[in-house]
Amino acid sequence: MTSSHPHILVTGSTRGIGAAIFAQLESQGARVIGHGTRPGGEQQITADLGSAGAADALWQQALERLDGRIDVLINNAGIYEPTSINDSLEAWHASWARTLQINLQAASDLCRCAIAHFQSRGGGGRIVNVASRAAYRGDSPEHWHYAASKAGLVGVTKSIARGFAGEGIYAFAVTPGFTMTGMAEDYLASRGGEKLLADIPLGRVAEADEVANAVTYLALTAPPSMTGAILDINGASYVR
Numbered sequence: 001m002t003s004s005h006p007h008i009l010v011t012g013s014t015r016g017i018g019a020a021i022f023a024q025l026e027s028q029g030a031r032v033i034g035h036g037t038r039p040g041g042e043q044q045i046t047a048d049l050g051s052a053g054a055a056d057a058l059w060q061q062a063l064e065r066l067d068g069r070i071d072v073l074i075n076n077a078g079i080y081e082p083t084s085i086n087d088s089l090e091a092w093h094a095s096w097a098r099t100l101q102i103n104l105q106a107a108s109d110l111c112r113c114a115i116a117h118f119q120s121r122g123g124g125g126r127i128v129n130v131a132s133r134a135a136y137r138g139d140s141p142e143h144w145h146y147a148a149s150k151a152g153l154v155g156v157t158k159s160i161a162r163g164f165a166g167e168g169i170y171a172f173a174v175t176p177g178f179t180m181t182g183m184a185e186d187y188l189a190s191r192g193g194e195k196l197l198a199d200i201p202l203g204r205v206a207e208a209d210e211v212a213n214a215v216t217y218l219a220l221t222a223p224p225s226m227t228g229a230i231l232d233i234n235g236a237s238y239v240r
Helices: 018-028 054-067 089-121 144-168 182-191 193-197 210-222
Strands: 006-010 031-035 045-046 072-075 125-130 168-178 228-235
Touching: 006 018, 006 054, 018 031, 018 210, 031 054, 031 089, 045 054, 054 089, 072 089, 072 210, 089 125, 089 168, 125 144, 125 210, 144 168, 144 228, 168 210, 210 228
Parallel strands: 006 031, 006 072, 031 045, 072 125, 125 168, 168 228
Antiparallel strands: none
8 A cells, every 4th residue: 555544435334334344444544534325424425426426526525535645445335226127117217227326337437536546646546346246146136237237346347457557556346245234134034034045155144344354455455466356255155
């Protein structure tokens, strides 16, 4: 890293995986600014990434709060909302548009801001994208758009790694399966938890801290030669 106290922006940091990432980075001495959709404290910026232009505004606000320097971007914000092929075409398109905007477009916009910033100041930087097992395995019939958005995020990560490694700009992703957050708990309850758990050889879903461990490693200490790496965290429910 460029500093013993790196400056880091984490999106979707108010709960679940994002909150665990925020806490672990702070425990390692990083200076962290988080993001959420509702007002928070001084270390959180409120932004609706479902709105066009919100990602660029979030980046600029984070840059100001971090004294003009960001060393690491962590894209964790995302939504997991169902839509059915039986919905109206208007509702189907709206759901796809919202999911792709938040999970892929906003994350890509922030990656664009980060790369431009890293290039302008020299010294490189790191990007860690939180994708999903669904990027490779697919998802339920009501979550095609979620799987597509996360597959796109993996593609973005690999493209950044290949395109900018020579400038010291490194990109990584993690692809969790079910993780014990409020979102996963609701899904498990609605779909029959025991049946889904039977598909996980480990016998349980991941803990948020386990995902945060991997993200923290990639953000702070993973060797440059790992750029482009995608780390699976799914209890062997999908092995590539």
